[in-house]
Amino acid sequence: MSVILQIDNLVKSFPEPDGGVVTILDIPSFVMNEGEQVALIGQSGGGKTTLLHLIAGLLSPDVPPSKKELGVDETGDEDATVRKSSIVIDNIDLTKLSEQGRDRFRAHTIGYVFQTFNLLPAFTALENVRLGMTFGSGKGTGSRAMDLLDRVGLADRADYRPSQLSVGQQQRVAIARAMAGRPRLLLADEPTANVDPKSAEVVLDLIRKTCQEENVAMLMVTHDMQIASRFDRIEQLDQINHAIASKK
Amino acid sequence: MNLLQIAWRNFCHRSLSSILTTFSLALGVGLVVLVLSIYGVINEAFTRNASVGYNLVVGPKGSPLQLTLNSVFYLSQPIENLPYTEYMEFLSKSQRTEMVDRFGGDESLKDRGGRYSPYIGDGFVIPLALGDYFGEFRVVGTTPLFFEKLRHGPTLEQKFTFSTGRAFQEFSAEHSYFEAVVGSRVAKEMNVTVGDKFFPTHGDPTGHGHDLGFTIVGVMDPTGTPNDRAAFVNLEGFYLMDGHAKPIEEDKTENANETLSAESKTKLDEAIESAKPDDYRLLSIAEREVTSILVRNGNVMFAPQMQNAINEGIRSQAAAPVGEINKLMGLIVGPLKNAMLVITLITCVVAAVGILVSIYNSMNDRKRDIAVMRALGARRSTVTSIIICESMLVAMIGVIIGWVIAHAGIVAYSGTIEEQTGVQVSFFTTSNNEIWILPLVVLLALIAALLPAWSAYRTDVGSNL
Numbered sequence: 276m277s278v279i280l281q282i283d284n285l286v287k288s289f290p291e292p293d294g295g296v297v298t299i300l301d302i303p304s305f306v307m308n309e310g311e312q313v314a315l316i317g318q319s320g321g322g323k324t325t326l327l328h329l330i331a332g333l334l335s336p337d338v339p340p341s342k343k344e345l346g347v348d349e350t351g352d353e354d355a356t357v358r359k360s361s362i363v364i365d366n367i368d369l370t371k372l373s374e375q376g377r378d379r380f381r382a383h384t385i386g387y388v389f390q391t392f393n394l395l396p397a398f399t400a401l402e403n404v405r406l407g408m409t410f411g412s413g414k415g416t417g418s419r420a421m422d423l424l425d426r427v428g429l430a431d432r433a434d435y436r437p438s439q440l441s442v443g444q445q446q447r448v449a450i451a452r453a454m455a456g457r458p459r460l461l462l463a464d465e466p467t468a469n470v471d472p473k474s475a476e477v478v479l480d481l482i483r484k485t486c487q488e489e490n491v492a493m494l495m496v497t498h499d500m501q502i503a504s505r506f507d508r509i510e511q512l513d514q515i516n517h518a519i520a521s522k523k
Numbered sequence: 524m525n526l527l528q529i530a531w532r533n534f535c536h537r538s539l540s541s542i543l544t545t546f547s548l549a550l551g552v553g554l555v556v557l558v559l560s561i562y563g564v565i566n567e568a569f570t571r572n573a574s575v576g577y578n579l580v581v582g583p584k585g586s587p588l589q590l591t592l593n594s595v596f597y598l599s600q601p602i603e604n605l606p607y608t609e610y611m612e613f614l615s616k617s618q619r620t621e622m623v624d625r626f627g628g629d630e631s632l633k634d635r636g637g638r639y640s641p642y643i644g645d646g647f648v649i650p651l652a653l654g655d656y657f658g659e660f661r662v663v664g665t666t667p668l669f670f671e672k673l674r675h676g677p678t679l680e681q682k683f684t685f686s687t688g689r690a691f692q693e694f695s696a697e698h699s700y701f702e703a704v705v706g707s708r709v710a711k712e713m714n715v716t717v718g719d720k721f722f723p724t725h726g727d728p729t730g731h732g733h734d735l736g737f738t739i740v741g742v743m744d745p746t747g748t749p750n751d752r753a754a755f756v757n758l759e760g761f762y763l764m765d766g767h768a769k770p771i772e773e774d775k776t777e778n779a780n781e782t783l784s785a786e787s788k789t790k791l792d793e794a795i796e797s798a799k800p801d802d803y804r805l806l807s808i809a810e811r812e813v814t815s816i817l818v819r820n821g822n823v824m825f826a827p828q829m830q831n832a833i834n835e836g837i838r839s840q841a842a843a844p845v846g847e848i849n850k851l852m853g854l855i856v857g858p859l860k861n862a863m864l865v866i867t868l869i870t871c872v873v874a875a876v877g878i879l880v881s882i883y884n885s886m887n888d889r890k891r892d893i894a895v896m897r898a899l900g901a902r903r904s905t906v907t908s909i910i911i912c913e914s915m916l917v918a919m920i921g922v923i924i925g926w927v928i929a930h931a932g933i934v935a936y937s938g939t940i941e942e943q944t945g946v947q948v949s950f951f952t953t954s955n956n957e958i959w960i961l962p963l964v965v966l967l968a969l970i971a972a973l974l975p976a977w978s979a980y981r982t983d984v985g986s987n988l
Binding site: 325328331333334374375378379381383384385386387393395396397398402404407409410411443452456 | 524525529532533535536669891892894895896897898899900901902903904905985988
């Protein structure tokens with residue numbers, strides 16, 4: 276089974292109001308295989324969403340200081356320097372792409388399901404799904420969007436606007452939208468957090484089933500162990516993230 | 524979905540704001556189109572009316588524009604009058620001889636052809652005598668040649684026609700010298716028709732009425748020229764009205780050669796003695812005056828030469844009506860149009876600012892939408908383009924609606940416009956500069972979109988998801 280996602284030396288820091296810098300993520304290594312479904316568990320504020328944004332190319336990891344900045348001789352031991360972050364998805368290192376390149380790559384390769392669904396209110400359910408393939412290569416068509424809506428059980432709600440759909444239905448549209456561009460990797464940021472337990476089951480089953488059908492790897496962030504237990508693999512963020520470990 | 528569809532969805536989503544912004548832009552565009560169209564109609568009407576078959580108008584020295592306005596458009600007051608002999612300078616020797624024999628006058632006038640007659644060739648010369656009114660409308664004393672020779676219409680090929688009746692004759696057994704023809708608007712507003720008689724007032728609309736009346740023998744079809752607003756009377760009848768004969772004594776020294784010869788005076792005295800109560804003594808040449816003379820050169824190449832010759836003289840001037848009207852348009856109407864255009868363009872700029880405010884105010888609500896689109900793979904340039912497309916949509920729809928409203932308004936009044944000016948307008952009649960409205964408004968909309976587009980470009984994805 277080939278690797279779909281490989282993260283090495285991923286570091287992300289944010290400036291603090293007092294002028295300091297706080298490191299949120301420091302992940303030496305993280306790997307996902309093609310078609311694999313991984314649940315990432317972590318507490319609120321632990322950097323889960325930041326990790327997803329980094330994998331999606333919406334944020335860039337920290338650039339390590341140069342040897343000169345570290346005061347290390349150019350001929351010195353390479354291990355003494357901070358190694359550069361890399362996020363390799365489908366054999367392409369996101370950190371080496373320009374912002375435009377990352378946008379294009381994201382449109383082609385990554386699907387994203389948000390905790391708050393983030394459907395665009397001006398568009399119908401069908402148009403929201405079609406929007407998921409608008410910015411990619413155009414692999415998807417109108418029939419693909421309709422087919423996806425059918426698979427999430429909302430073919431009869433294609434012309435409804437988000438405000439006319441229930442919360443559960445909105446999340447199902449969001450799943451269809453995330454899958455519209457035929458991604459290789461689906462990132463789901465607590466997609467069941469805002470729906471009732473019954474709908475959460477439905478949503479979870481739907482995501483997993485759709486990913487399996489299309490052989491899409493999925494990394495789902497959650498803080499619910501019960502949901503995580505249904506995944507092939509469970510990763511605890513505080514174990515792979517040295518930034519959290521060092522705080523402890 | 525393409526960017527235009529996405530922009531259209533955003534436009535519809537904020538329908539009230541979008542419609543109000545578009546409508547304000549449409550009003551601005553409509554005003555610009557109206558100003559341009561009205562100027563186009565005025566320009567065409569003036570230019571067309573300035574050339575109804577003659578190329579020069581001759582009158583006393585003074586302002587050539589005033590001469591054109593009073594003789595061609597029947598506006599403004601006549602400058603002065605010219606002696607009839609000045610009119611005779613355009614006639615051939617045989618015509619002058621015939622006139623002296625008929626009306627009586629200095630025999631020496633027969634000795635030569637008119638100074639300007641060689642320039643006329645196959646053309647024509649029509650005298651006008653102005654000064655009286657029928658209600659608020661000008662009474663124009665002229666000859667039947669006016670209706671025979673002058674033309675109107677877009678190609679100057681249409682003869683004057685009559686909705687009822689005919690052109691007046693110089694003399695008829697029924698009405699003697701007192702036949703008249705009225706323009707279509709005069710007939711309508713004064714509620715007169717063939718067979719009616721009117722009594723012109725002297726000097727101005729409120730002046731005293733003449734004792735002699737003219738019988739209307741024809742009502743002209745609408746021509747869209749100032750002639751619709753005039754009552755034409757036979758020149759001979761005009762001269763016969765009280766106060767229209769030039770006192771001979773006053774001009775003895777100046778026009779000594781024009782006074783009656785002894786032989787003519789004898790003839791005149793005999794005619795007066797043998798006249799019946801209904802007979803009229805036509806004025807002698809010395810008693811006659813004309814206000815202006817419409818001239819058409821047989822060969823228009825002679826026109827400038829003749830104009831120079833006339834203008835070099837001390838008594839009269841010749842003006843080219845088209846040239847005078849073009850000057851008027853350039854000096855007064857043109858700047859007025861430009862002032863109106865500036866005002867209406869400011870309206871468009873204000874509307875463009877409205878676009879800016881409308882879109883910019885919505886940017887806070889849209890930041891999440893923009894972030895979502897970015898997360899779905901949209902580039903910064905893509906979300907920027909969507910904002911610009913939305914502004915373009917408002918501009919395009921505003922221009923179309925504004926153009927349609929303005930032209931619908933013009934069509935609604937096309938009947939009145941044609942009646943008043945003779946200019947036919949249809950829905951698709953456009954003025955020269957209308958073509959620039961769309962690019963101009965699109966440019967304004969583009970400028971208006973820059974600020975919100977920049978805001979969209981800078982939207983941070985992470986903090987807005």
